[in-house]
Every structure is written in C-alpha cells, then in structure tokens.
Amino acid sequence: MTMPVSCEPGRGKTTVTRVRLVLVTAFPVDPGAPRGGVEGVSVVLCGALRDRRDLDLHIVTTGGVDAVQVDDWGAARIHRLPWTAPRLLSGVLGRDARRLREYVSGLRPDVVHAHDTYGIMMEPIGTPRVLTIHGFIHADTRVSGTSLARPRALLWKRIETRAWARYPHIISISPYVRERLTGIATGAVHNIDNPIADAFFDVRRTDGAAQVFCAATISPRKNTLAVVDGFARARAQGLRATLRLAGPQPVPAYAEAVRARIRQHGLDDAVVLLGQLSTDAVLSELAGASVSVLMSVEENAPLAVQEAMAAGVPVIASSRCGMPYQIDDGESGFLVEPDRPDDLAARLLQVIGDDGLRDRLARRARDVARERFHSERVATRTIGVYQRACGIPPPPARRSPSAPRAAATTGGRLPD
Structure with missing residues (x-):
C-alpha cells in the first residue's frame, strides 16, 4: 500500500x-x-x-x-x-x-x-x-x-x-x-x-407543452426508428406533443433513414434532432420532459433510464435485456416490446394523458433511483x-445490543 x-x-x-x-x-x-x-x-x-x-x-x-x-x-x-x-x-x-x-x-x-x-x-x-x-x-x-x-x-x-x-x-x-x-x-x-450524478436528483420539473425525450445514439441498436414510428402512431391518435431526440449519429445511413421516416410521417415540425448534449443540457431537457423513451434492442443498464428516474420523469423502455431490471413495469415506469410501435403509442397516450399516473410513476422511480443509483452509495460498495x-478485511458488522443473534446461516458464499 x-x-x-x-x-x-x-x-x-x-x-x-x-x-x-x-x-x-x-x-x-x-x-x-x-x-x-x-x-x-x-x-x-x-x-x-x-x-x-x-x-x-x-x-x-x-x-x-x-x-x-x-x-x-x-x-x-x-x-x-x-x-x-x-x-x-x-x-x-x-x-x-x-x-x-x-x-x-x-x-x-x-x-x-x-x-x-x-x-x-x-x-x-x-x-x-x-x-x-x-x-x-x-x-x-x-x-x-x-x-x-x-x-x-x-x-x-x-x-x-x-x-x-x-x-x-x-x-x-x-x-x-x-x-x-x-x-x-x-x-x-x-x-x-x-x-448517476447528484444533479439529476435535484431537477426541478417545469410545466409546459407535452414533450417526449429520448437520450440515445441514433443507431440500429438504440432502435430510433421504432421511437419515431411509435410517436407517429400516438400523434395519429390525437397526442399533442413533440419528440426530442438527443444523441450522436455514428451511422450516417441510419441517421438518414430516421430523417426520411420523420418526413414520411409528416413530423418535421414535431420532431427535433438535438445532437450530442452536455450533462447540463440533458438536465434541462429532463426538466421539461413529460416522458422519457428508450427502445433499445441490446442494452445492459442504460444511464438514460436511471437519470430520467432520478429526475422524476416517467420512463417507457424496451422490455429486452437489462431494462426490466431497472424498471418495475407499471410501478416505476412501463416496459414495451421494442418491435411493437403500437404498444409504445398506447403507453405514450396513457402517460401523457393522465397527470395522476405520471406523478405516481415519478415518485416511485425517484425512490428507487435514490436507493440504488446514488453516487455515494455506489462508491461505498465499490470500495468494498x-x-x-x-485483501483488506471489511470492518466488523455493528450489531445492536438488543438484537437477537442471527440463526445459523446457509452454506456457501452469500451473494454480494
């Protein structure tokens, strides 16, 4: 040492x-x-x-x-x-x-x-x-x-x-x-x-026009076309909102396909391509967002989901890979199949159209985020x-004098 x-x-x-x-x-x-x-x-x-x-x-x-x-x-x-x-x-x-x-x-x-x-x-x-x-x-x-x-x-x-x-x-x-x-x-x-950064827990939400926010690279893996299609179908059913896509465009052909799909749906005035954003800019976007969307087909534990949860923005995410372990479907957000834009459209209409539901999802998501994703909590566990x-032994566990001694533990190594 x-x-x-x-x-x-x-x-x-x-x-x-x-x-x-x-x-x-x-x-x-x-x-x-x-x-x-x-x-x-x-x-x-x-x-x-x-x-x-x-x-x-x-x-x-x-x-x-x-x-x-x-x-x-x-x-x-x-x-x-x-x-x-x-x-x-x-x-x-x-x-x-x-x-x-x-x-x-x-x-x-x-x-x-x-x-x-x-x-x-x-x-x-x-x-x-x-x-x-x-x-x-x-x-x-x-x-x-x-x-x-x-x-x-x-x-x-x-x-x-x-x-x-x-x-x-x-x-x-x-x-x-x-x-x-x-x-x-x-x-x-x-x-x-x-x-996630502490600043996401301090986001002050602002009331305004309905906004759908998606913070993700414009790419096949992030499935941006499905986001555009789901948003378009929600608009066709009466949703009055804008879609704000934040992220770089590393695959030019796919980015052009996204722009073409936006034109095809007649959404030029309803979809904004923001490009790569700084942390401060993401915080600003989340402050005004009604809902955050991520339709990835391959993902472990996307920060975009965790940051939205901490900011109190309801999340609609793909039901694939690691996202079901971040979101409790119907409690802290919603999960949908990434290849079913009709399901995304239905959830967008449901969440944006119901203030009480949005508030309930947001409160639960914030509680989960503070318990699991707060930087000090994560840092302490990582140091362990x-x-x-x-080979440094952990400090001895503190036990209340009045607490009963634990019964015999099961064999084998306990999970971390």
Whole structure:
C-alpha cells in the first residue's frame, strides 16, 4: 500500500491506509460533457471517489493527445495516453494495449479497476484487478448494422469471454450481466448499479407543452426508428406533443433513414434532432420532459433510464435485456416490446394523458433511483470490492445490543 495519511499515535489522529487506485476507463476531456454511458459513469464514480482520504486516485484513459498528458482533477490525477490504432480491435490487441499496460504498471497501483474494453487490455496485468462490464461488444456488433457484423461479433465474443474468465473480481451493473457471465466468470461477481450524478436528483420539473425525450445514439441498436414510428402512431391518435431526440449519429445511413421516416410521417415540425448534449443540457431537457423513451434492442443498464428516474420523469423502455431490471413495469415506469410501435403509442397516450399516473410513476422511480443509483452509495460498495481485491478485511458488522443473534446461516458464499 502507499503511505498512510497519518501515523501519529496519541495525537488524536486516525491512521488511514491509502490505497493507490488506478481506474482505467473512457474519460472525457471535459467532465461536464461525457460522450456515452461509460464516460458518464466514469465521471460520476471518480467524482465520488477522488476526495476520499483512503484513496490515491489515478484515472488513465486514451485518445485526443499526441503525447502523454497529465492533469489534476481535484485530488485525482488524470493520465491521458495517445491512441494510434485505426480501429478498436487492433488497438485492444496491439501496441496501444501494451503501452497502456506498461504505463499503468509504472504507476505502481495497489488495485486496478478497468471498465469496458479497457478490461480486455488490463487483464494480463499482475496487479489485483477489478472489471466493470458496461456492455457486450459482440452483442452490440451483431445488431450494429455495419458491414461484416456477424464475423466481427464472433471474434469479439472470443476476446471478451477469454478476458472475463480471468478476472478475479467483476462488477455486474445489472442481473442481465450476471446472467450472461454464467459459465464464463470464475472470480467473484459483485452486483453494483451504475451511479448517476447528484444533479439529476435535484431537477426541478417545469410545466409546459407535452414533450417526449429520448437520450440515445441514433443507431440500429438504440432502435430510433421504432421511437419515431411509435410517436407517429400516438400523434395519429390525437397526442399533442413533440419528440426530442438527443444523441450522436455514428451511422450516417441510419441517421438518414430516421430523417426520411420523420418526413414520411409528416413530423418535421414535431420532431427535433438535438445532437450530442452536455450533462447540463440533458438536465434541462429532463426538466421539461413529460416522458422519457428508450427502445433499445441490446442494452445492459442504460444511464438514460436511471437519470430520467432520478429526475422524476416517467420512463417507457424496451422490455429486452437489462431494462426490466431497472424498471418495475407499471410501478416505476412501463416496459414495451421494442418491435411493437403500437404498444409504445398506447403507453405514450396513457402517460401523457393522465397527470395522476405520471406523478405516481415519478415518485416511485425517484425512490428507487435514490436507493440504488446514488453516487455515494455506489462508491461505498465499490470500495468494498477494492478492499476485497487487496485483501483488506471489511470492518466488523455493528450489531445492536438488543438484537437477537442471527440463526445459523446457509452454506456457501452469500451473494454480494
């Protein structure tokens, strides 16, 4: 371990052993403008960890620089390395990955926490290590709509599962992830939700014209065409609302298909393509949204759902993959089949047309979000995983003197 914060007995100071944590992940140049869920999660988690006296936090990321760049971010230090590979796959398996491992090893970490594809690159490192799986690249590739999607997906599956099998600690952000790891993971799997920024709990809702908000990449995986079709059918049945689509457009042909579908439905004046938004802009959109929609066909634990829940915006989401583990259908939101736009239309009409229902869904969603997604709660549980990875025993559980002693527990390891 690194040096203790204080080693002065008898002077009223507590000795705190500082763990040098190297968190290897996608991290934005501007923490206020993350691009995508992994960057968003990383900003929130690191923000909750960086000022702790028991952690010496170093964030290592790649891209956007020609030479190594090191900057302070509060009490944390951000190390940004060049990325030279033309494609993600060649970088993950080649020189960029080797350079990244060498750099991280040079920081002499006590524990490495790798996120997403960085987990593949960090797997061979000898330091105690933790992996958070945000998505399945092979599954995303299969529904990407790009050329050679199937053979590329098969290759990614081999690469990903090989890395997962070798991690001693994996953080599962959804039961959906744990299910997909069955028969693959050999280490401990810890159930910890993604954190969201505290600002989403403080959104003040504004009354105004009905708005449907969708924060998602314009892509086949996010199923934007189904959102447009469902909205169009609701409009045809009398819904008076606008649809606001926020997200980048990485697949030009699909983005053009979305624009063509909007024109086909005669919705040019009712649908707004907002592009990539900053966190502040998303907060503003949620303040005025009547409902948030996400119709993805492949997803683990989308931040868009959690952020809307925290903001008190009712969510209508796909019933596939990880989203049923975020939303209790009919209680904290609604789930619909992503290939049935008529069902989406019916729920839009129901939620926007019933103030009492919207309020009930919003209250329950906020309660769930605060219990599961609050950054401090997530950070505390994540630190517990670091301690296990480093072999630091957890503090003894406190027991009320009046509480009866627990009966004998069942055999086997308890789930995290």
